Amino acid sequence: xxxxxxxxxxxxxxxxxxxxxxxxxxxxxxxxxxxxxxxxxxxxxxxxxxxxxxxxxxxxxxxxxxxxxxxxxxxxxxxxxxxxxxxxxxxxxxxxxxxxxxxxxxxxxxxxxxxxxxxxxxxxxxxxxxxxxxxxxxxxxxxxxxxxxxxxxxxxxxxxxxxxxxxxxxxxxxxxxxxxxxxxxxxxxxxxxxxxxxxxxxxxxxxxxxxxxxxxxxxxxxxxxxxxxxxxxxxxxxxxxxxxxxxxxxxxxxxxxxxxxxxxxxxxxxxxxxxxxxxxxxxxxxxxxxxxxxxxxxxxxxxxxxxxxxxxxxxxxxxxxxxxxxxxxxxxxxxxxxxxxxxxxxxxxxxxxxxxxxxxxxxx
Amino acid sequence: xxxxxxxxxxxxxxxxxxxxxxxxxxxxxxxxxxxxxxxxxxxxxxxxxxxxxxxxxxxxxxxxxxxxxxxxxxxxxxxxxxxxxxxxxxxxxxxxxxxxxxxxxxxxxxxxxxxxxxxxxxxxxxxxxxxxxxxxxxxxxxxxxxxxxxxxxxxxxxxxxxxxxxxxxxxxxxxxxxxxxxxxxxxxxxxxxxxxxxxxxxxxxxxxxxxxxxxxxxxxxxxxxxxxxxxxxxxxxxxxxxxxxxxxxxxxxxxxxxxxxxxxxxxxxxxxxxxxxxxxxxxxxxxxxxxxxxxxxxxxxxxxxx
Numbered sequence: 187x188x189x190x191x192x193x194x195x196x197x198x199x200x201x202x203x204x205x206x207x208x209x210x211x212x213x214x215x216x217x218x219x220x221x222x223x224x225x226x227x228x229x230x231x232x233x234x235x236x237x238x239x240x241x242x243x244x245x246x247x248x249x250x251x252x253x254x255x256x257x258x259x260x261x262x263x264x265x266x267x268x269x270x271x272x273x274x275x276x277x278x279x280x281x282x283x284x285x286x287x288x289x290x291x292x293x294x295x296x297x298x299x300x301x302x303x304x305x306x307x308x309x310x311x312x313x314x315x316x317x318x319x320x321x322x323x324x325x326x327x328x329x330x331x332x333x334x335x336x337x338x339x340x341x342x343x344x345x346x347x348x349x350x351x352x353x354x355x356x357x358x359x360x361x362x363x364x365x366x367x368x369x370x371x372x373x374x375x376x377x378x379x380x381x382x383x384x385x386x387x388x389x390x391x392x393x394x395x396x397x398x399x400x401x402x403x404x405x406x407x408x409x410x411x412x413x414x415x416x417x418x419x420x421x422x423x424x425x426x427x428x429x430x431x432x433x434x435x436x437x438x439x440x441x442x443x444x445x446x447x448x449x450x451x452x453x454x455x456x457x458x459x460x461x462x463x464x465x466x467x468x469x470x471x472x473x474x475x476x477x478x479x480x481x482x483x484x485x486x487x488x489x490x491x492x493x494x495x496x497x498x499x500x501x502x503x504x505x506x507x508x509x510x511x512x513x514x515x516x517x518x519x520x521x522x523x524x525x526x527x528x529x530x531x532x533x534x535x536x537x538x539x540x541x542x543x544x545x546x547x548x549x550x
Numbered sequence: 551x552x553x554x555x556x557x558x559x560x561x562x563x564x565x566x567x568x569x570x571x572x573x574x575x576x577x578x579x580x581x582x583x584x585x586x587x588x589x590x591x592x593x594x595x596x597x598x599x600x601x602x603x604x605x606x607x608x609x610x611x612x613x614x615x616x617x618x619x620x621x622x623x624x625x626x627x628x629x630x631x632x633x634x635x636x637x638x639x640x641x642x643x644x645x646x647x648x649x650x651x652x653x654x655x656x657x658x659x660x661x662x663x664x665x666x667x668x669x670x671x672x673x674x675x676x677x678x679x680x681x682x683x684x685x686x687x688x689x690x691x692x693x694x695x696x697x698x699x700x701x702x703x704x705x706x707x708x709x710x711x712x713x714x715x716x717x718x719x720x721x722x723x724x725x726x727x728x729x730x731x732x733x734x735x736x737x738x739x740x741x742x743x744x745x746x747x748x749x750x751x752x753x754x755x756x757x758x759x760x761x762x763x764x765x766x767x768x769x770x771x772x773x774x775x776x777x778x779x780x781x782x783x784x785x786x787x788x789x790x791x792x793x794x795x796x797x798x799x800x801x802x803x804x805x806x807x808x809x810x811x812x813x814x815x816x817x818x819x820x821x822x823x824x825x826x827x828x829x830x831x832x833x834x835x836x837x838x839x840x841x842x843x844x845x846x847x848x849x850x851x852x853x854x855x856x
Contacts, residue, residue, distance in 0.1 A: 238751050259757035271748030275770035284766070285756035332752075 188249040188262075188339035188372045189214050190235060195244035197230050197396075204230040206396045208244070212389075217366055217373045219387030221380055221419070227396040228376045229344055235374060236342050237261050249339050259288075264333035265342040269349060270325045272317040278304075278328050279313040282335045289336075303335040306368060307361075323354045330362070334369050343375040347382060359385055380420050384408070392416045414546035417469050417539055423502060425469045426512040429543050434462040441468065445508025448485045454535060457549040461542065466549060469539035472502065472515035475531045484532040487512070491527045505529065599827035606821060617828035626804060627812060627829070635809040638719070639787040642726040643780055649727060650734020651772075655764070657735065658742045675732045679725075683796035686725045687712070690797075715805035718798045722806060725793045734779060741775035742768070777848040781841060788837045809833045 190212040197205040205227040212218045220228035233239040235246055237258035245252050253261045264285075273281050282303055286296045304310045307327045317325055326346060333341055343362075347355045359382060366373070377383055383390045384404045392399040392407065392415070400412045404420075411417035417425045430441040430448070439458045441448045448468075450458065458466070480486030489507035494517075501517040514531055523529070540549040599618070602611040621627055657668055674682065689696050690711035698708035711717045749771070753763045791810040794800060800807035800815065807815070813833060817826020 236751075236755065238754065258751075258755045263755065265752070265755050267748045267752065269746070269748060271746075271752040273749055273752070273767060273770075275773075276766070284753075284758070288757040288759065288762060332756075 221383035222393035465543035474537035603824040653735035654738035683793040
């Protein structure tokens with residue numbers, strides 16, 4: 187059993203708060219992804235779990251043992267670094283064996299462990315090479331090998347894919363996912379790429395400015411973001427937002443702005459009651475907008491096509507609605523939509539996200 | 551582009567010429583200094599080495615390689631000067647490298663008063679070698695020297711440091727190591743501070759002890775810098791003159807004579823310019839060959855570690 191529990195963890199550098207009051211419980215064998223823009227505190231959190239940074243306040247426990255005062259080597263963790271951090275002057279074999287040799291594991295056992303790890307990652311033929319003779323993907327595999335060879339309680343990944351090109355990144359993502367199934371281990375993965383977060387994580391922790399914004403499964407985050415930041419960060423292309431003014435009307439609410447005039451029923455959007463007479467932000471994912479007129483339980487917008495992006499399997503449109511542009515995805519690639527075409531788009535009411543315009547908090 | 555550039559070709563040529571002239575004007579002073587103060591003296595010296603050129607008998611007769619033959623057969627040169635020179639070189643470079651590395655590792659850590667220690671450590675770099683040598687000579691003076699005073703305080707009989715070969719050699723070595731350790735420390739500290747932190751963090755997680763981190767991570771990563779430092783310092787140590795001359799004058803009885811003292815003594819004490827020049831040219835050849843061999847050897851060491 188190796189659950190990782192962070193309790194009220196805080197980290198400051200002088201006056202700068204890197205991580206604020208973070209509490210999280212990561213279950214045994216769970217794969218948790220920390221995601222957020224750079225400087226949000228995700229890497230700092232990971233490094234605190236690793237023991238490379240100490241905590242200013244709060245406790246971290248691994249496998250029901252508080253590790254705050256322990257050295258990294260005593261925490262039974264392994265870490266993959268962004269730039270792999272391989273020992274350049276050692277062969278791949280020695281890179282994998284170094285940690286075991288330091289722990290005075292018998293040579294025969296080391297050999298067996300190294301060869302097993304190499305087999306798991308298909309790097310058996312590279313064992314005699316030096317890291318600089320390997321491609322980026324191979325180096326990353328060696329870095330993974332260095333982790334699994336020791337069979338630690340927790341894997342820590344610090345943006346391990348960000349140095350790879352897009353194609354290789356996709357491939358390594360699959361390999362990490364496959365590795366998870368073969369070597370189930372509690373894992374913490376840090377990335378700024380929401381696609382990695384969505385595809386890899388059992389749960390995702392979205393962070394911003396040192397604060398945990400939301401924790402949940404990928405689908406929860408996608409479907410029910412707690413605030414505008416999470417909504418904008420998860421999903422691609424990013425969610426469309428527009429500010430509207432709320433007025434109460436019989437049986438519902440009217441949301442209006444320049445070029446926008448929607449009416450939402452009271453019974454489904456009761457939360458809007460508290461915002462009558464004020465501004466709210468509507469969020470709509472580009473994928474949820476459909477070309478055509480409004481039907482039952484839908485709301486509609488109309489605007490002018492500004493730009494089309496042909497992706498082969500779909501088109502993504504930028505449509506000017508009122509003063510702002512919104513993006514519409516999933517358009518038939520064969521459809522010809524010259525710039526300036528007036529179109530109507532509709533979105534099911536279930537797919538509307540409403541946020542307080544000032545605080546960004548979701549309105550339920 | 552080409553179509554646009556062509557009509558301008560004439561102008562461009564002038565511009566380049568002017569640029570070249572300007573560059574030549576910039577390097578000309580340096581070239582002149584090099585020619586008059588390096589190349590001409592070297593040629594003059596080389597010329598002298600082939601001639602019978604005494605100050606008291608300035609016929610300057612061409613005698614071919616006679617001077618070289620003398621130096622090469624000179625027992626003093628072969629049995630004292632060369633072993634002394636290379637022994638001094640090896641001991642001084644090794645000792646100051648090790649001491650410098652230790653200081654650099656110390657200064658690479660955070661501790662209170664680090665800046666003070668750093669300043670103190672770097673002080674010898676600001677002392678002229680001759681001054682340091684005079685200081686050491688007085689410290690090791692057999693009658694008034696502080697070293698003997700301290701020894702006596704511990705009940706040890708005073709030692710006539712500069713009148714015996716190995717003790718005099720020790721004093722010379724100590725001076726050189728004292729002078730050059732900060733140089734090694736400074737360069738190695740800069741190298742240490744430019745190393746990426748991740749391999750060290752990985753080693754921390756890999757449970758590497760301080761010694762194993764140094765042996766398997768730090769040292770291999772420092773190798774390229776160490777090689778350059780050692781080669782530069784070895785060449786420099788080969789031609790050491792001032793501190794040996796000041797502390798022992800090559801004595802007692804030529805026992806601590808190194809190559810540059812030998813050449814100096816032949817030329818300016820025995821006033822045999824030809825022989826002195828031949829010794830100097832031989833020394834230059836030896837150090838060039840030695841430095842190239844050393845560089846290749848050490849470079850292979852680095853290559854292997856890559």
